[in-house]
Amino acid sequence: MSVNAQVLKSTIENNKNNDKTLKPLFPKQAECSYVSCYCEENVWKLCQDVSLRIPGELDRCFVVFISNPCRTVPLWKQRAGREEDRLVIWDYHVIFLYSWDCKTCLVYDLDSELPFPTFFHKYVTETFRTDQVLKSDFHRFFRVVSAKQFLQHFASDRRHMKRPDGSWIKPPPPYPAICTSVSTHNLDEYINMDLGSGPGQVFNLTDFVQRFYKVEK
Numbered sequence: 268m269s270v271n272a273q274v275l276k277s278t279i280e281n282n283k284n285n286d287k288t289l290k291p292l293f294p295k296q297a298e299c300s301y302v303s304c305y306c307e308e309n310v311w312k313l314c315q316d317v318s319l320r321i322p323g324e325l326d327r328c329f330v331v332f333i334s335n336p337c338r339t340v341p342l343w344k345q346r347a348g349r350e351e352d353r354l355v356i357w358d359y360h361v362i363f364l365y366s367w368d369c370k371t372c373l374v375y376d377l378d379s380e381l382p383f384p385t386f387f388h389k390y391v392t393e394t395f396r397t398d399q400v401l402k403s404d405f406h407r408f409f410r411v412v413s414a415k416q417f418l419q420h421f422a423s424d425r426r427h428m429k430r431p432d433g434s435w436i437k438p439p440p441p442y443p444a445i446c447t448s449v450s451t452h453n454l455d456e457y458i459n460m461d462l463g464s465g466p467g468q469v470f471n472l473t474d475f476v477q478r479f480y481k482v483e484k
Contacts, residue, residue: 287301292317292324293375294364296383299352304428304437305359307332307454309377311421311445312416313363327366328414330467331475332457334359337404341374344380344440353380356405363414369481408460412467412478420466421457422450 293299293313300312306452317325333340338358343353363375365384372387381390398406422442428436444451456465463469470478 271388291384292321292328293383296377299377300318302438302440302441304380305425305440307423307457308419308440308445310361310363310375313375313419314418316381318416318418320430324365325415326413329364329366330412331362331364332359332363332410332412332456333357333407334410334460335406335408336460337405337460339403339405340407341401342394343396346380349410358369364411364479366479372479391476391480392443395472407472409470409472410457410460410467410477411478412457416466420450422446422452423454424452426452427454431439448456 289347290424293316299309299316301309314325314328314330317328333342334357339356340358340360341354341356342360344353345357346353348355360378364387367373373384374381374390375389376390376394378386379385379390379394381393394480395407422445424446425439428439430436446452459465460469
């Protein structure tokens with residue numbers, strides 16, 4: 268078992284009482300806006316939904332971009348995976364976190380085969396596993412941005428999903444492209460994992476786990 272998995276497992280029992288008080292933000296996965304290969308927009312729609320239905324919970328919500336300088340991040344338990352363990356190597360991926368308190372956090376991943384939502388400790392153990400056995404080109408980094416900031420500043424004209432001839436690699440969502448008053452496209456700023464630049468904060472896997480899953484000493 269990896270170091271991260273051991274740390275996570277050691278506090279599961281202590282968190283059972285907290286788990287019982289936490290209610291999912293989204294009643295049914297099937298009712299969420301979803302378009303394959305547009306994970307950043309799927310998560311933007313989750314943020315928008317919270318802001319409209321239960322705005323008081325938005326401060327507890329976070330958007331996480333997962334990538335690395337090589338744009339090769341292995342994730343397990345993904346619906347697009349073909350092998351038994353459902354491994355996929357994405358250029359980047361985006362998930363939604365609902366951080367109830369310093370020890371309890373839910374992960375919403377519309378591309379995962381895990382339950383919707385999944386508790387953070389289970390999601391990390393099964394989806395990320397560990398970087399210790401991976402070559403450095405496959406180490407995962409995490410850009411964490413508040414949901415409120417993401418709604419206010421994120422923009423994408425979907426250029427990354429077009430071929431040189433202008434045709435779509437994958438059909439786009441049916442709604443207009445997301446933009447702001449100052450930007451029509453800043454997706455690369457979120458995928459970039461350079462420390463100290465871009466929105467939010469960048470973590471390696473170990474620090475990311477510690478950010479959302481505190482272990483009592």
